[in-house]
Amino acid sequence: AQSVAQPEDQVNVAEGNPLTVKCTYSVSGNPYLFWYVQYPNRGLQFLLKYITGDNLVKGSYGFEAEFNKSQTSFHLKKPSALVSDSALYFCAVTGPSGNTGKLIFGQGTTLQVKP
């Protein structure tokens, strides 16, 4: 069965510094990978996805993620964090072989950006 792990419950970073939110996955075949963000009392908003092609995927709000098949990772990154980036971030995966419909989420990582 596919699974997603986000090893950090919380990531703290100063405004203007680069940020990384980690995600590893376990899926046989070729997964589709996603990042979502959740602001307080809101639903989940799509940030970016990897299906195939370039390992570096660019998404909304200046975020990007790097797919690494050998390390089964899909870490979320941003070169310069903003206070407004503070939110709960979820990594998610479908699979195996992508388009099965079922999206499984990691446990979430709280990003706290301090001014």
Added chain:
Amino acid sequence: DAGVIQSPRHEVTEMGQEVTLRCKPISGHDYLFWYRQTMMRGLELLIYFNNNVPIDDSGMPEDRFSAKMPNASFSTLKIQPSEPRDSAVYFCASSLAGGGYGYTFGSGTRLTVV
């Protein structure tokens, strides 16, 4: 499009009562998902439908939970009887052609069972 619409936004009910949560997916989307979010268990997939047919209900916690999708524009999640441990935020999401095109989430229903 107005996105995925869930109602009600908040529901407070007494233990033992029946609760019905509603969802209207994005028009044209052929997959619909129900998730539950709690602090302890995070986001759990309860059930999902493809073309109005339930595909996987292995995440439904017990027989007190049931979900229906009578047509392409409406789905319900029912809890009968409700218990305090059912208190959570319930999200509905829809997508086109499964995972590859992304999922759009509703704003959720915050359920409190007292």
